Amino acid sequence: MTARPRVMTVYGTRPEAIKMAPLVAALEADDRLEPVVAVTGQHREMLDQVNALFGIRPAHDLDLMTPGASLAEITARTVLATSELLRADRPEVVVVQGDTTTVLATSLAAFYERIPVVHLEAGLRTGDIRSPFPEEANRRLTAPLADLHLAPTATSRANLLRESIPGSRVPVTGNTVIDALRWTTAQPVEFTDPAVAAFFDGPSAPRDLLLVTSHRRESWGAPMVATMTAVRDLAVARPDLQVLLPMHRNPVVREVIEPLLGHLDNVLLTEPLDYHQFAHALARATVVLTDSGGVQEEAPSLGKPVLVMRDTTERPEAVEAGTVRLVGTDGATIRRAVDELLDDPLAYAEMAGAVNPYGDGRAAERCVAAIAELLGVGERAADFAPAPDLVSV
Known part of the structure; x- marks a missing residue:
């Protein structure tokens, strides 16, 4: 039996964990792919809370944060640690989410290791590289390093096309945060x-x-x-x-x-x-x-x-x-x-008014299909397009 391609998701903050969680669940449910979860621990306590809520047990916990660390220190430490992890694990693809220091550093490490990068929630832009700081720079610098850009909306896709990213590499998936929110608000609190x-x-x-x-x-x-x-x-x-x-x-x-x-x-x-x-x-x-x-x-x-x-x-x-x-x-x-x-x-x-331009609860499903296509084991799904009267969750 041929080994399934290994898909490593890497994240470190609570927002990343929330948006990665539906993708991790969808990867685990797909028998074509083998998911591997790694965390950097950028938000230690809040990260652990989200993983526990969604039942995620990381295979690798780099636990990189130290009190008072500067952005430069966090970036350097993350590049070194994720580089070592990727050399040891050798996944077929690495998935990062959003615009944190973990995203930029992990993407750079994967690029150096010649491992394809998938950017979840790609293409968000303000047009001002210093606002928000440092997130706008992180996501802009990640884009040239990524092989697949999972754009949550058509607006995000258009931003990437203006930056000369080929359209064939930018599916519109919807935002996985809506998948997470639907599941979470349905659970008693x-x-x-x-x-x-x-x-x-x-x-x-x-x-x-x-x-x-x-x-x-x-x-x-x-x-x-x-x-x-x-x-x-x-x-x-x-x-x-x-x-x-x-x-x-x-x-x-x-x-x-x-x-x-x-x-x-x-x-x-x-x-x-x-x-x-x-x-x-x-x-x-x-x-x-x-x-x-x-x-x-x-x-x-x-x-x-x-x-x-x-x-x-x-x-x-x-x-x-x-x-x-x-x-x-x-x-x-x-x-x-x-x-x-x-x-x-x-x-x-x-x-x-219940206008929801961000998703329909099926973003993770589209993301997995796009990753499967990248790895040669499946086909991409149709792009997400919000209905004019799409109701709230």
Whole structure:
């Protein structure tokens, strides 16, 4: 019997793990391919939580992170470690996801080892190499190294074609985050933090809930002070509004958030929620205020208006559909946008319309078909194309 081609997935952060999980499951269900999971440990605790939720047991755990490591140190360490792993394991193909340091470093290591690279969620672009930092550079630099570009949308595919990537190497698959979200929100949830459980299910469960996340590197410092001051002002002006803010563990983030918001009765600051709990919190939110990339895909898929505290986005599809709005980091702009959604039912309805340009829950299936074609053991599926009336999950 001929050995099945080995497909190594490599990831290191929680967002990567969430979007890789459906692909790992689809690879395991396909008898043409042999999946091998490797993790770098870039987000240690949050990464382990996602793997446990989806039942993934990595074959290789490089555990590369050390406190206070610079981007250069993380990149160098990851290139060296993944190079050694690839020389020892020799998979037929390596799959990376998104735009993290793990993605760029692993792609470079695979290129040096002459192992084909598959880039999951390829082709996202803002047009500004410094925004978001360093993610835009990571994904742009990964593109020339990749042999197969799994573009989540037609917009992402068009970005790659403009960069002279051959169209034959860029299938449109939909985004695997929708596969993950569909599965996760269908599972019963138990909030492990008593304060969060009481927040959602207690007698004073909120009518209007503003879910806030902020952590990106370009948000640090003055921009984050401005955005979190706006959240404070909203909470003070609207005592009936409940604000839930799961805080990133980075002290740079917490030293801004806690002094501004920690004393307000209608603001609940929590430790990071695991993905299962966060997905259910997102489903119960009224409005989402974020600087996250993945949340821009997830929240519209649940029919939630999203206000993005950034000046640019690599995910323009939902902006064009009207379910996401860029509000930047100006406090007055943020306050007006939240107030409008909470006070104007028509404005809310326009944004909350169940428009889902990102997927139909079958992205992983298309990704596996494209990988099988690359390896000569199958044929590519038809590209994903969102229906005009595609409903939310």
